[in-house]
Amino acid sequence: MKYTHLGRSGVQVSRLCLGTMNFGPKTPELDAHTIMDAAREAGINFFDTANVYGWENKGLTEEIVGRWFARGGGRREDTVIATKLYGSMGPGPNDTFLSALNIRQALDASLKRLQTDHIDLYQFHHVDRNTPWDEIWQAMETAVAQGKVIYNGSSNFAGWHIAEAQESARRRRFNGLISEQSIYNLLRRTVELEVIPAVQKYGLGLIPWSPLQGGLLGGILKAQNDGGRRAEERVQNLLNKHRDQIQAYEDLAVQLQIEPGILALAWLLHQPAVSAPIIGPRTSGQLDDALASLDVELDQDALAKLEEIFPGHRPAPEDYAW
Template sequence: MEYRTLGSTGTVVSTQCLGTMTFGNESSEEVSWAQLDRFVERGGNFVDTADVYSRGVSEEIIGRWLAARPGMRDRLVIATKGRFPMGEGPNDAGLTRTHLTRALDASLRRLGVESVDLYQAHAWDPLTPIEETLGFFDDAVRAGKIRYPGVSNFLGWQLQKASLLARFRGLAPVVTLQPQYNLLVRDIEFELVDVCRNEGIGILPWSPLAGGWLTGKYRRDQDPTGATRLGEDPGRGMEAYAARNAQERTWRVMDALREVAEGRGVPLSQVALAWVADRPAVTSVILGARTLEQLDDNLAAAELHLSDKETVRLDEASAPVVSVYPYGVPGVQQRSRTLPGSA
């Protein structure tokens, strides 16, 4: 396992983070404990959860596992999130002080800890001024309930606004962004990656295998079958599957991924994880596994680094589709400027 600092902080985390969205849902408590044990055994120290994962059950499973392993809490960097409904009341959702105060306290109880290392806004809340959310984060840091604030699923302007407001108001800074990022979904490169690099914010990619696509388990123009999420539950996500299946870019990426993987003699999934782990500003890649076998396969990519040639091959095949403006050539030309006489 390799390690990096968490954004611009000095806290050190493993370059792979154990995501626990499957805990209590697709993974039983026994399997979840086995995943946690294996992850730590392989040098992982960063665990990510959220209150809405299995409606609190994921946090409870982690809490029982921590309680059964004295001293483990001090070895881990634990992250959780709040924002989405955990009750039926009108104030049981959002990024307000009212909701986040309750949500954070409930998460701490379920985890059985006095503080979490990273507390993340799970998504933007259009009803709540970001100043209110940042003020809550700062108070929670001062109270010792969280060490760092982070955000997830923000747009470029939202992240930039949050980062600047925190800085100029002297509040605890946003240190991480958790977005979807993989070879098939690279849209954060249009603006969010630049914001993160400029502001010292670490990227924590979720769905690095694009919901299983980058493992190679799906075939062109064939309905999913077997032990896959879509194979076991064809009614869930088939519309999105069909849309991605119809895109020529999808299969261009898969061909390039298979080419690199075969050259390396490793599974496609490991190449996909290695690619995203070494993207600019990425701190740690969130692994989401249903089984211990899947986790083992993912962990094998922890120290895999692609050559420049392999990276370029994947970059070119997966280049995001851009509109004419503002991200296409005309838009880039609008913002370009060179010194007189320069080459």
């Protein structure tokens, strides 16, 4: 396993982050524990979850991870656990967003579900436009002082949100954010305009989610041609829109003798701002496929061909101005 510092922090995380969103809703608990054990055995020490995961049964995914930690054997000690807050966890007016009150309540609830005394990376799942940063950081300073949180991260922030958060933290002489979790893949490269420049300016590690764009970059055309089931409507509509690109991509994967899903992850691992893409395996076999991406070296010719198929962005404003 390869490791890297998460942004400017001293903590080292595996180059792949195990996403747990499927645990519970799609992956039964025993299978989830098997996947976590296999990931740990492979050297993945970075797990990501959120308090809302479990969907109809919000909190279930954290509980599954917590019961895995409770099995002992160094599972908790070996894991950099990241979770998130923002989404609604109840019917009350203060059960959502980033007020100091909800931060305190949500944090204590996540600690209980995860069966741990601290969160290594506590992330804001979305920007809260109605809570001032001074309030957010005051609450987080308290949580850090209490030993309940070590680092903070953001998710789904715009570049200016990151700048606003960091400048507010700087005025308070607080560490602020060390990571940003954004959608980023060969098809979705909008973050290259302003988020990635902000991440690099402020020393944040980028944690891409949906690296395969819902399976679209995982060999979907070949699977359908081989008799696989039709994708869900949202993914199928996106496939219809980008069919020529996806076909060219899968043809290139054949030329490179790399499975499409592995190629998509390998491309992300070659992007300098990226710390660790989030993989969300539903089975141990999918975990094995993701691990294979760590051994792929893409030469400049391969990277150029991918750029031709999926054109990216220059940083703003040069992308749309002189």
